[in-house]
Amino acid sequence: SAVSSPIRATLFPGDGIGPEIADSVKQIFEAAEVPIEWEEHYVGTEIDPRTQSFLTWESLESVRRNGVGLKGPMATPIGKGHRSLNLTLRKELNLYANVRPCYSLPGYKTRYDNVNLITIRENTEGEYSGLEHQVVRGVVESLKIITRQASLRVAEYAFHYAKSHGRERVSAIHKANIMQKTDGLFLKCCREVAEKYPEITYEEVVIDNCCMMLVKNPALFDVLVMPNLYGDIISDLCAGLVGGLGLTPSCNIGEGGIALAEAVHGSAPDIAGKNLANPTALLLSGVTMLRHLNFHDKADQIQNAILQTIAEGKHRTADLGGSSKTTEFTKAIIDHL
Amino acid sequence: SAVSSPIRATLFPGDGIGPEIADSVKQIFEAAEVPIEWEEHYVGTEIDPRTQSFLTWESLESVRRNGVGLKGPMATPIGKGHRSLNLTLRKELNLYANVRPCYSLPGYKTRYDNVNLITIRENTEGEYSGLEHQVVRGVVESLKIITRQASLRVAEYAFHYAKSHGRERVSAIHKANIMQKTDGLFLKCCREVAEKYPEITYEEVVIDNCCMMLVKNPALFDVLVMPNLYGDIISDLCAGLVGGLGLTPSCNIGEGGIALAEAVHGSAPDIAGKNLANPTALLLSGVTMLRHLNFHDKADQIQNAILQTIAEGKHRTADLGGSSKTTEFTKAIIDHL
Ligand SMILES: CC(C)[C@H](C(=O)O)[C@@H](O)C(=O)O
Ligand SMILES: CC(C)[C@H](C(=O)O)[C@@H](O)C(=O)O
Numbered sequence: 001s002a003v004s005s006p007i008r009a010t011l012f013p014g015d016g017i018g019p020e021i022a023d024s025v026k027q028i029f030e031a032a033e034v035p036i037e038w039e040e041h042y043v044g045t046e047i048d049p050r051t052q053s054f055l056t057w058e059s060l061e062s063v064r065r066n067g068v069g070l071k072g073p074m075a076t077p078i079g080k081g082h083r084s085l086n087l088t089l090r091k092e093l094n095l096y097a098n099v100r101p102c103y104s105l106p107g108y109k110t111r112y113d114n115v116n117l118i119t120i121r122e123n124t125e126g127e128y129s130g131l132e133h134q135v136v137r138g139v140v141e142s143l144k145i146i147t148r149q150a151s152l153r154v155a156e157y158a159f160h161y162a163k164s165h166g167r168e169r170v171s172a173i174h175k176a177n178i179m180q181k182t183d184g185l186f187l188k189c190c191r192e193v194a195e196k197y198p199e200i201t202y203e204e205v206v207i208d209n210c211c212m213m214l215v216k217n218p219a220l221f222d223v224l225v226m227p228n229l230y231g232d233i234i235s236d237l238c239a240g241l242v243g244g245l246g247l248t249p250s251c252n253i254g255e256g257g258i259a260l261a262e263a264v265h266g267s268a269p270d271i272a273g274k275n276l277a278n279p280t281a282l283l284l285s286g287v288t289m290l291r292h293l294n295f296h297d298k299a300d301q302i303q304n305a306i307l308q309t310i311a312e313g314k315h316r317t318a319d320l321g322g323s324s325k326t327t328e329f330t331k332a333i334i335d336h337l
Numbered sequence: 338s339a340v341s342s343p344i345r346a347t348l349f350p351g352d353g354i355g356p357e358i359a360d361s362v363k364q365i366f367e368a369a370e371v372p373i374e375w376e377e378h379y380v381g382t383e384i385d386p387r388t389q390s391f392l393t394w395e396s397l398e399s400v401r402r403n404g405v406g407l408k409g410p411m412a413t414p415i416g417k418g419h420r421s422l423n424l425t426l427r428k429e430l431n432l433y434a435n436v437r438p439c440y441s442l443p444g445y446k447t448r449y450d451n452v453n454l455i456t457i458r459e460n461t462e463g464e465y466s467g468l469e470h471q472v473v474r475g476v477v478e479s480l481k482i483i484t485r486q487a488s489l490r491v492a493e494y495a496f497h498y499a500k501s502h503g504r505e506r507v508s509a510i511h512k513a514n515i516m517q518k519t520d521g522l523f524l525k526c527c528r529e530v531a532e533k534y535p536e537i538t539y540e541e542v543v544i545d546n547c548c549m550m551l552v553k554n555p556a557l558f559d560v561l562v563m564p565n566l567y568g569d570i571i572s573d574l575c576a577g578l579v580g581g582l583g584l585t586p587s588c589n590i591g592e593g594g595i596a597l598a599e600a601v602h603g604s605a606p607d608i609a610g611k612n613l614a615n616p617t618a619l620l621l622s623g624v625t626m627l628r629h630l631n632f633h634d635k636a637d638q639i640q641n642a643i644l645q646t647i648a649e650g651k652h653r654t655a656d657l658g659g660s661s662k663t664t665e666f667t668k669a670i671i672d673h674l
Pocket of ligand 2: 177178208421423424569601
């Protein structure tokens, strides 16, 4: 491949185990000669009035400028008067779709074999509107908002993703039998987009039934697209099928082609700084970032090295039943590159 | 046990396979000499203006009068201008708690062993408020309502259930990190009730994490209590762990001690009238009704006969991989009484 000047990408190492697993990513990407130059940004120690959170405006500007970023876990500090870091990122960068590939890792046994699902979650509205109030004492309400614009946008993304990744089916997950107007609008938008993709099978599945079918037979599904809260629930359920959030990548897509990949697991403060963390979710998220940049060779190379290392089983971190340190696991992956 | 005059209970055979599985219940209950006299009610053919649905007012009066009932599947006829039959029952009878025991059936293998969970769902409010409207073209909203009254009521029921059934732990499932006011109120009510039950361990689990943990290790949970929509989702997920809605009982508890047990699976019109349906969910729901009436001996006797018949595996209906007719399975259960 041609020599070209490196791409700048924002890196948020995050809190807790974040810096250690971010180090793992940096080392492996360097060893694989990925042409990426990281621009690191940290969670601030004071609330930035422009973001109303501990995320600085400069760090958001960095993602906007670079168009791509990778994010470790960020624990939102407890207290009042500021916004959740994750939600700030989604809102400020208009990260409208959250894509989580979820596949069985060869050699790492769970109750399920051959899981191969993609959940695509609307990431900006629904029950996450933040609009809540007390009606009278003892009666509170939250507003769930569904818009045509956001629904079309995520449906477009899902069908485009399905087509460009050789996937065959898109299932829209909903509860329109109860929420006829909101989830009904979401489905209407999915149907409109489905019309433009006759080669992709389109179906609609009620969320309760979807969860039952997922635990009985996940092979029934391929790409799933859904409103925000259902996506939150189902993406974690699917991650559980293959081992949990420590093993599954996630990538947020924003307007203008921004991609912010992230490990969605917690910051695990109990093991932070002890060289015990498993960097797999952040690594595989980095891989989705590479695919977004069309660096498919590098993405394949790194993904294969990760999967082979896990499959061999000689170097596994404690969460996978092994006794390797983060740095040993990282070195093993580099040896497999 | 002493001879006493029979209890009257309402029976809604329901649609599709409903009448066949209701016959199975009637035969088995009769063979077990359960002192129950059924008062059968059918879904009407015209909308009853007092219920705004195909359920007649008389049938609701029957449940109110008898205090107990058993309901087969009811398909809500398509069309406008009437309410869902299930929702009508919940609203009119104020069925505030939906209880679904979910346990592994000995001898019927799924990916999970020794599942033993109880989901308790708030059944009247939340996203099921029916309050939705278009704000402007392309923007719709649904109201999620949480009240102190309904939350306390279902929390009370859950803790009382846990205590009276020898259960050790109640987990309140929520998304209060996003819906601080609505789910926050729900949690506040659960905490208040938990104070009164120091012998029961109380914990709070975010719904996405709960779903991941349920598919990884359902033994982490015991009794789960939650708002309406989460209960809809999680109760189906849990049913999926042990084989699906065809095998799991459900019972709705209303004000004044009303209990309406129900099979929550569909009416399976494709196999209706063919003597192929599996009556297990309706039977086990009938068993929960017996327990509600404190007929524990009869409940144990019937439940054991059902479980033994399934465990032996000689007489299983097609959905469980067997070739028995509904009537053969029913007879086998009677032979085990
Ligand atoms: C931390 C929380 C606000 C967040 C969400 O609910 O979206 C998380 O569960 C996720 O899925 O990224
Ligand atoms: C049929 C539907 C309205 C109902 C619900 O959503 O409550 C069903 O899923 C259930 O769980 O009883």
